[in-house]
Amino acid sequence: MKSGWRLQTQTGCTNTKAQVSQILKYCNSRCLAVVPQGGNTGLVGGSVPVFDEVIVNMSLMNNIISFDKVSGILVCEGGCILENLITFLDNQGFIMPLDLGAKGSCQIGGNVSTNAGGLRLVRYGSLHGNVLGLEVVLADGNVIDMLGTLRKDNTGYDLKHLFIGSEGSLGIVSKKLLMEAKRKLGEILSAFEFLDSKSLDLVLNHLDGVRNPLPPTLHKFYILIETTGSDEPYDRQKLEGFLLHAMEAGLISDGALAQDINQASSFWRIREGIPEALMKAGAVYKYDLSLPVEKMYDLVEEMRTRLSDSANVVGYGHLGDGNLHLNISTAQYDDGILTQIEPFVYEWTSKHRGSISAEHGLGLMKANEIFYSKPTATVSLMASIKKMLDPKGILNPYKVLPHSLSS
Amino acid sequence: MKSGWRLQTQTGCTNTKAQVSQILKYCNSRCLAVVPQGGNTGLVGGSVPVFDEVIVNMSLMNNIISFDKVSGILVCEGGCILENLITFLDNQGFIMPLDLGAKGSCQIGGNVSTNAGGLRLVRYGSLHGNVLGLEVVLADGNVIDMLGTLRKDNTGYDLKHLFIGSEGSLGIVSKKLLMEAKRKLGEILSAFEFLDSKSLDLVLNHLDGVRNPLPPTLHKFYILIETTGSDEPYDRQKLEGFLLHAMEAGLISDGALAQDINQASSFWRIREGIPEALMKAGAVYKYDLSLPVEKMYDLVEEMRTRLSDSANVVGYGHLGDGNLHLNISTAQYDDGILTQIEPFVYEWTSKHRGSISAEHGLGLMKANEIFYSKPTATVSLMASIKKMLDPKGILNPYKVLPHSLSS
Structure with missing residues (x-):
């Protein structure tokens, strides 16, 4: 077994994705075989050259590019050593959803390429669930950017999964995104939904038997939180502590806690009844968008300004996932209104790096x-x-x- | 827009995957276009025919095939209505990781084809994480069986993800597997590792500074449980309650609870030190297998019988994931021993529908x-x-x- 060529040098010739791309383009044009190599800690020989392959060592691409404490999303290069990422996140009060014995030398790009499992999988699941996006250099040097920082994006095939666990045989992972476990209530939280006052209005006006569990003063936003845990008394105390804290901090102004399963169902009826109420109210233009959480509601307000009195614009959705359902209700379908909505809504979403279909798909x-x-x-x-x-x-x-x- | 042909009839012509396969083979050979249709509840027209496509309606493929309460794995056909699955699991004390407004009519095959998000995503993640396997009929009628019931399987590209969210444009989902949230400690459990007494022996004999936190009586198995929660006092009570219950029920005979982070690290050192101790002990043959949890240790015992005194066979791994690290330690590498191990170990694993590489990959x-x-x-x-x-x-x-x- 001859040893391969190492392209990494002290001057750092593979420290940008453009260089990885150039190397692959060159090798592909000359039919030179390549072994991508991270920390070379694999146990089945996936990262070693067999004959005369060129080793593309990723160690110099080791920058943490960003970390967002609100969404818990980490963006980093493929050559970052796992333990460095664990320490970095720990200092911010977050947990890396991956941990394994070789953490001191293995690299995150290699972890993704081999779909490394390790010690925390039982809690956080596999990398297929924790990697939100990837940037990959293909054999011909083309860079495929699958780097959406969104939790939900149903626009076409989710190609990143093809590369996770492909052991460097389909492309080289140059950059990636990891989703982190959230703090506070995180482990028992099972739903975190929001609706605006216009959504509540619609449901109260159009559906029979639905009542507002709060006093009739209209608030601008309503949040529906559901928790599911294994130990009811402790989980209840945890939820009540959280609500008390949120109330004292002025984050919420009023609330109601479901006392039994029937009451919980009646709360859910409000949230789940919105699409039905919209159908009863007339025509409806529906958009299912993923957006950065802090910008989600800006689009609703801009749309209201844009359409003024010609339509009722409501916003609701899955706040925990950054998923806004923007629904525009009118007496009847009208091409004039449609041209005011589209392509504006898609351009706005694209500009803010959102997804035009968070969960509904693209369909026809x-x-x-x-x-x-x-x-x-x-x-x-x-x-x-x-x-x-x-x-x-x-x-x-x-x-x-x-x-x-x-x- | 002309309406399409519906192939579903009262005699149930699409109620087996063989029939779906025949329909597609026929349509493909004659270039007849097809729309797979579940509950037809999608919001973007993905399940409606546009011109003269044949509708393949999946409603009659609505059988629940199996549910395993130990692993929480549900196997069912693509035409099962979501609400029926939710109710079925609820009666068994389990939670379906997917819930959405259209549950009364939408079908699980359609949910998978569109990667439906819904109300529980914030807790359980997307279907990419919850679907363990799929059976898909391709355009030419070939059936692709990606139905492993294993939580971990790193043998090649994970092709099921290509079909999740592809909206019926790459294949028809005929059967699928869903992984369920576990009960008891589930939400704070972050690691659940096991090692046998021979593994512990190895670490104590070969690594400096490692000590057994339990009295020196050797037990057959050791379990390392780690929890991570958001509220330390409640989580500690929850863990202590669980341990007390397990002790009283005779499930465990002795235990030690780490009192601080240093002690927790020293417990982890035992588990993480096994590979290092094996290297110091001589040559080692390593196998990283996914197996049904109840059969995991049978292989270790069979291998011991097979090799008798010629090798030290140890078993450890990630019990929560059904992942066994079977390691065979000898004084030096020996082709005679290797032929006794392989292909026996692969045949045994295959016979029990396991994976020959749970997390290490295939490599070279x-x-x-x-x-x-x-x-x-x-x-x-x-x-x-x-x-x-x-x-x-x-x-x-x-x-x-x-x-x-x-x-």
């Missing part, structure tokens, strides 16, 4: 809008995969992929 | 063993994807895919 209606949420190279890769698996294009045609690529 | 050393854990059709699909993304085969050659398919 939004297939042509995919480029607002996905880079061209990613959409092309989706089209290639579609072509490979369904060469005659018989499965669910005209959906998901834009018409320009699906014929 | 196990690439040719992939067929013990993956069906031929799945490996072929992996090879096609590899060929598409890396046509010259320059990226990490000789790894992951078997040599017969990687040239």
